[in-house]
Amino acid sequence: MTSQDRLRIWIEQGNVSISQLFFSSYKQLGIRDLDALLVLQLMSFAENGQGLPGPSDLSARMSLSDEEIGNGLQRLMQSGFLTIERTMDENGVLNENYSLQPLWTRLVDAQVLGCSGKEEENRQAEEG
Amino acid sequence: MTSQDRLRIWIEQGNVSISQLFFSSYKQLGIRDLDALLVLQLMSFAENGQGLPGPSDLSARMSLSDEEIGNGLQRLMQSGFLTIERTMDENGVLNENYSLQPLWTRLVDAQVLGCSGKEEENRQAEEG
Amino acid sequence: MTSQDRLRIWIEQGNVSISQLFFSSYKQLGIRDLDALLVLQLMSFAENGQGLPGPSDLSARMSLSDEEIGNGLQRLMQSGFLTIERTMDENGVLNENYSLQPLWTRLVDAQVLGCSGKEEENRQAEEG
């Protein structure tokens, strides 16, 4: 392998951009660690054009079983963080994709609440 | 809260860029799911200028206990994915930061092995 | 130089995440090409912790003269895309940083207008 090859492989794979808000605040929203990792895998698949990966796609990349992954996805949907979005393309074909939009909105809301007053009160309580 | 405010909060938090290679291949390297999430949190802290977060920084954002986080970090270091890098700044002050460089190299190596032959053999076996 | 070295150098430099909206729509907002490049350089400096690079920092990376850069920054400020934000840190030290927040809001607004009929009307008017 020549020196360029490693670099080429790295770059060709591309990146996923993930908001710092997710890392700092998913726990505040009550999302479990493994469900957070599931969210990240959904983002990785979406970035590669796979908007609705199945449990087996996900379990190929994680140590969870298909059933555990199904349960995780269901938890995320029942908590209102994840939805399935149906869109029609130009040829009238129906597309279904996971949407994490509700999660992003909730993360921003949590940040707003955390910044305005509540957090400061806590600090004062700790210091006092 | 006006519509600009939400957008401002979102943008101000910034992003972490994570290689697709990590999501597709950490399992192949034998990294557990929760340790993978630990790696991602280290990247998130590093992006914000905190290169050596302590177990309590990490446990504030995850559901793991300080002890479980300590064990996870140790596993990553013992497997040679994570190191601590010491550098001296202009004023002679010693800085210690986690480095994930060994992990990135190993991920690229795994990709090279996966692409060259082995994967193709499997495909032929499946088709034949 | 070994193959790892190149990869290490590449990764150590880090990335800047830039919204697709910027690339697709700065022209619509009346931003000149070279001023767009100036915006991108400001983002690159900010990502590295330099929130208020001077004209000479910028001209070291671009073929524009200090004067042309000063003019470009002024154009961006006069059009209301760029502001200087003053914040006080914990020790009472005043910090000044460029803020591109007004530009991001305007880009989203342009996108909203573009999506809601208006653009199509214009096209029909042009074609008709």
Add this chain to the structure above:
Amino acid sequence: MTSQDRLRIWIEQGNVSISQLFFSSYKQLGIRDLDALLVLQLMSFAENGQGLPGPSDLSARMSLSDEEIGNGLQRLMQSGFLTIERTMDENGVLNENYSLQPLWTRLVDAQVLGCSGKEEENRQAEEG
């Protein structure tokens, strides 16, 4: 427009991750500012799945004429920064995409040269 709408639009557009190396060093490689912007637009199109945008796609987003864009692309190819990569997909269909791989390699090389020796000489000169 409700408060969520702006945020949704922003997030839906997605990001392009661009190496800091590009911003800090394209000038060193002799790349003109407007050609640098052309490179960034190519990355933006590629991220959206358009690997070989035509001059008119590019001129719709920039103030350059189709001819100026054609000249810029040619300059980048003649300097060996940009190539056209031909690949065959599973159905035997030939795909052509711009590749910026040669540019990334050259940027890393420039960084290596800049770090080893030259920069150290300067430091010694300053210290001596």
